[in-house]
Amino acid sequence: MYLPIIVVVVYSFNESKLSSVWAGFSLKWYDELFRDKSMLSALGNSVLLALLSSGAAAVIGTLGAVGMSRAKLRGAKTIELIATVPIMAPEIILGMVFLAFFSLIGLPFGMLTLVIAHTSFCVPYILLLVKARLAGMDKSVSEAALDLGASELQAFFTITLPQIAPAIASGMFLAIAMSFDDVIISVFVTGVNTNTLPLKIYTQIKTGVTPKTNALCAIVFACSAILAAVSSRVGKKSA
Amino acid sequence: MKKIMVAAILAALVLMPGCAKKEEAKPALSLYTWEAMFPQEVLDAFTEETGYPITYSNFDFDETMLAKLEASNGGDYDLVIADDYIIEEAVNLGLVSQLDKSKLSNYGNINPVYQKPFYDPEDLYTVPYGAGVQTILYNPDKVLLDINGYKDLWDSTLRDDIGVIANYRVVNGLALKVLGESYNTDDLDVIQQAGDRLVELAPNIRLIKDDNLQDDILSGEVAAIVGYTSMVTMALIENPNLKVVFPEEGIGFGIMAAFIPSKAPNSEAAYAFLDYIMDPERGAECFEYLGYYSTYKASDPFISDEYKSFLTLPEGFATNMEMIQNISAEANEKHEQIWTLFKNAAGQ
Amino acid sequence: MKTWRFRKAAAFLTALPLYVFTIAFVAGPLVLMVAISFLSRGESWGYVLEPTLRNYKGIFEPAYTAAFAQSIKLALVSTVASVLVGYPFGYFMARLSPEWRSRCMVLLIIPFWTSSLMRLYGWMTIFRANGVLDSALMAIGVIKEPLKLLYSFPAVAVGMVYTLVPFMIYSVFSSAEKLDWSLVEAARDLGASPAQAFLTVILPLTMPGLYSGIVLTFIPSMGLYFIADLLGGSKIALVGNIIQEQMMRVHNMPLAAAFSVVLMGLTSLCLLAYRKLAKTGELEGLIQ
Numbered sequence: 001m002y003l004p005i006i007v008v009v010v011y012s013f014n015e016s017k018l019s020s021v022w023a024g025f026s027l028k029w030y031d032e033l034f035r036d037k038s039m040l041s042a043l044g045n046s047v048l049l050a051l052l053s054s055g056a057a058a059v060i061g062t063l064g065a066v067g068m069s070r071a072k073l074r075g076a077k078t079i080e081l082i083a084t085v086p087i088m089a090p091e092i093i094l095g096m097v098f099l100a101f102f103s104l105i106g107l108p109f110g111m112l113t114l115v116i117a118h119t120s121f122c123v124p125y126i127l128l129l130v131k132a133r134l135a136g137m138d139k140s141v142s143e144a145a146l147d148l149g150a151s152e153l154q155a156f157f158t159i160t161l162p163q164i165a166p167a168i169a170s171g172m173f174l175a176i177a178m179s180f181d182d183v184i185i186s187v188f189v190t191g192v193n194t195n196t197l198p199l200k201i202y203t204q205i206k207t208g209v210t211p212k213t214n215a216l217c218a219i220v221f222a223c224s225a226i227l228a229a230v231s232s233r234v235g236k237k238s239a
Numbered sequence: 240m241k242k243i244m245v246a247a248i249l250a251a252l253v254l255m256p257g258c259a260k261k262e263e264a265k266p267a268l269s270l271y272t273w274e275a276m277f278p279q280e281v282l283d284a285f286t287e288e289t290g291y292p293i294t295y296s297n298f299d300f301d302e303t304m305l306a307k308l309e310a311s312n313g314g315d316y317d318l319v320i321a322d323d324y325i326i327e328e329a330v331n332l333g334l335v336s337q338l339d340k341s342k343l344s345n346y347g348n349i350n351p352v353y354q355k356p357f358y359d360p361e362d363l364y365t366v367p368y369g370a371g372v373q374t375i376l377y378n379p380d381k382v383l384l385d386i387n388g389y390k391d392l393w394d395s396t397l398r399d400d401i402g403v404i405a406n407y408r409v410v411n412g413l414a415l416k417v418l419g420e421s422y423n424t425d426d427l428d429v430i431q432q433a434g435d436r437l438v439e440l441a442p443n444i445r446l447i448k449d450d451n452l453q454d455d456i457l458s459g460e461v462a463a464i465v466g467y468t469s470m471v472t473m474a475l476i477e478n479p480n481l482k483v484v485f486p487e488e489g490i491g492f493g494i495m496a497a498f499i500p501s502k503a504p505n506s507e508a509a510y511a512f513l514d515y516i517m518d519p520e521r522g523a524e525c526f527e528y529l530g531y532y533s534t535y536k537a538s539d540p541f542i543s544d545e546y547k548s549f550l551t552l553p554e555g556f557a558t559n560m561e562m563i564q565n566i567s568a569e570a571n572e573k574h575e576q577i578w579t580l581f582k583n584a585a586g587q
Numbered sequence: 588m589k590t591w592r593f594r595k596a597a598a599f600l601t602a603l604p605l606y607v608f609t610i611a612f613v614a615g616p617l618v619l620m621v622a623i624s625f626l627s628r629g630e631s632w633g634y635v636l637e638p639t640l641r642n643y644k645g646i647f648e649p650a651y652t653a654a655f656a657q658s659i660k661l662a663l664v665s666t667v668a669s670v671l672v673g674y675p676f677g678y679f680m681a682r683l684s685p686e687w688r689s690r691c692m693v694l695l696i697i698p699f700w701t702s703s704l705m706r707l708y709g710w711m712t713i714f715r716a717n718g719v720l721d722s723a724l725m726a727i728g729v730i731k732e733p734l735k736l737l738y739s740f741p742a743v744a745v746g747m748v749y750t751l752v753p754f755m756i757y758s759v760f761s762s763a764e765k766l767d768w769s770l771v772e773a774a775r776d777l778g779a780s781p782a783q784a785f786l787t788v789i790l791p792l793t794m795p796g797l798y799s800g801i802v803l804t805f806i807p808s809m810g811l812y813f814i815a816d817l818l819g820g821s822k823i824a825l826v827g828n829i830i831q832e833q834m835m836r837v838h839n840m841p842l843a844a845a846f847s848v849v850l851m852g853l854t855s856l857c858l859l860a861y862r863k864l865a866k867t868g869e870l871e872g873l874i875q
Binding site for chain 1: 612689707712851
Binding site: 303407444445446448454455459572574578579583586 | 633649650653654657715716717733735738816817819820822823828829832833834835837838839
């Protein structure tokens with residue numbers, strides 16, 4: 001799992017512009033990276049976008065899965081199928097259709113269109129994982145709580161939510177990763193001020209990817225590793 | 240975990256408007272092109288000297304750019320740099336504004352070879368920024384024959400040893416050139432013949448891709464490539480022993496050019512930027528960074544010796560060149576079919 | 588009765604955001620896509636309002652049917668490999684202590700927060716002629732000549748599995764984690780062999796997870812054409828490639844839309860078939 005990342009990190013210190021040649025240790029690409037303001041603001045946009053869209057998807061997806069598991073709702077199967085379409089349809093056509101759709105309903109391109117488009121493909125991850133977890137989960141506990149006079153909300157927050165929390169968490173991890181990496185849909189629905197990081201990386205085709213990008217990935221990787229380490233610390237203390 | 244996420248969202252929300260609110264004396268220039276088209280120094284110096292901050296947005300393919308420009312009706316962006324053929328379509332769709340050359344004091348620096356191209360036959364709309372030719376590059380240590388043209392790529396000693404760019408008009412076109420035809424033929428039978436020739440070429444093809452092809456010839460993955468100028472430049476700087484061949488059948492070339500969309504919100508900044516990069520010295524700096532042919536004659540003398548032979552157009556070249564242009568929808572579909580068959584054959 | 592109705596209304600309200608979002612922002616664009624697939628292409632770009640079936644006829648060109656076959660083959664190979672790798676991984680992850688579970692989960696996903704393109708470039712550096720793997724193998728004397736590993740079907744399959752296996756692991760994990768181990772013990776006490784216990788108790792109970800894992804790996808693997816492009820040297824033309832080329836190079840948006848509709852229909856069919864075969868619906872009922 002980590003092998004390719006290590007290679008990427010190692011080659012970020014490569015003096016040469018080419019990945020097939022090792023020309024000695026150098027920090028020049030990090031220097032270049034920090035001088036590139038647009039790269040850094042793109043990083044900010046990407047983080048914000050990933051958090052907003054996976055957050056929105058977590059709320060929508062979890063509530064949807066819980067609601068559907070509680071009672072047989074009309075059209076539930078259909079809605080579920082349609083909701084998973086964004087991960088079924090090829091991204092390129094989805095991006096194009098979103099572009100046409102947003103300009104049809106007159107939404108200006110920018111963070112809002114990005115968040116809507118990203119939420120649409122984040123929802124299925126949460127929905128499917130939470131559903132898989134709810135399926136066959138012991139309902140008697142939450143029913144007992146209801147019988148004992150707990151309100152629906154109380155039952156949900158004290159019984160159901162803790163039980164499905166791992167599924168929501170893994171769904172969000174995946175959703176963040178997908179959002180953080182998406183370029184094909186973003187490129188169509190982004191606006192003037194909302195370049196994202198993958199856009200920066202993928203649109204170097206005219207000139208070829210430079211180790212500057214390696215350096216950026218190394219930093220993103222280091223940050224997420226630190227964040228993960230910190231969060232597991234915090235999690236342990238609060239537990 | 241939750242707390243951290245909330246904190247991060249809040250931090251981001253607080254920081255974002257903060258970033259945008261920097262005292263902007265002048266409205267930003269919204270530049271729309273691929274990533275890494277300009278050295279950071281040039282962008283920074285432009286902002287410093289003229290006071291226009293730059294918002295640099297990127298697209299992956301020319302078509303994405305056209306779709307976005309159509310959706311915004313020629314607005315949103317102030318200056319776009321894209322490939323030749325797509326500009327012709329943008330002009331036809333009325334998305335491009337005519338240039339006011341009186342605002343471009345350096346306009347005369349443009350190399351006349353790159354003027355009056357098919358996409359802008361009267362030089363009304365565009366300023367070229369970099370050009371490239373499709374070139375064969377091979378490693379003489381590994382290739383037994385002397386390659387002079389595209390026809391030599393069919394040689395059986397090159398089995399599974401060639402890398403080509405993933406542009407179907409270029410690759411199908413090399414077969415058309417071998418047949419002595421134009422890149423831009425609308426004759427479906429001729430295109431089909433080219434497709435048949437390509438299937439014969441397939442066993443020699445190890446690799447079809449658009450980016451970083453230079454890595455594969457340098458590492459020894461392939462012995463010969465058909466690539467763009469920027470790839471050839473990068474490969475030669477690393478390994479000067481590689482041999483460059485401008486195919487005798489004819490040379491395909493393409494131009495990237497800048498235009499101002501019809502409803503650009505800040506065209507003043509766009510003119511200022513265009514004039515800025517057409518300055519001879521700054522142009523040279525840009526082309527060395529970009530790795531494509533210099534399109535400004537006045538910049539040629541400023542290109543350093545290391546790059547000179549790669550970035551200036553060789554003498555007597557223009558006679559044998561042909562640009563890839565837009566063709567009929569039927570011909571285009573035929574091209575796509577023979578291309579898919581070619582890829583399938585190469586994958587066997 | 589009254590409470591039942593109340594609870595149904597509550598359930599509906601809970602699911603309402605999903606309904607609204609799905610209908611507004613997924614079904615809407617989707618209808619547009621299906622509509623476009625029945626229209627004619629515009630002069631140079633986009634589409635015009637002239638209904639036609641031409642796009643669906645165009646799909647049956649031999650060049651394109653071959654690509655469909657190729658895509659399905661690759662999707663099957665990578666899904667099976669993901670199950671083989673991901674199922675045991677997710678299963679054993681669920682048996683770890685809660686602390687290690689969350690640690691594993693985080694460790695598993697961190698690599699996926701960095702650009703997939705860059706990770707693929709990492710693989711390319713490893714597989715390349717005279718690259719990391721070649722050099723290592725030559726250093727310990729296993730091979731003398733560089734292997735030509737990159738740009739082959741196995742390289743593509745490795746890239747696919749690498750990209751998709753976390754989905755499988757997560758799905759199996761979230762299903763296996765809530766498994767009631769007393770059932771397994773009961774089966775063992777009643778004389779079932781470990782294999783029998785696995786087949787009769789564990790596998791059926793983790794089926795929903797396996798199912799969603801397959802959904803999450805099989806479907807994307809049909810569309811992840813850039814993996815095939817980078818690691819396979821573009822020699823393997825997948826449906827995704829064709830859609831992209833139709834859209835971006837040939838400017839035939841309606842044909843691209845028609846391909847997408849067929850691709851989605853095909854994947855839905857595969858899923859339905861799987862659901863029937865695996866009878867996951869019944870199993871869910873059985874547990875309740």
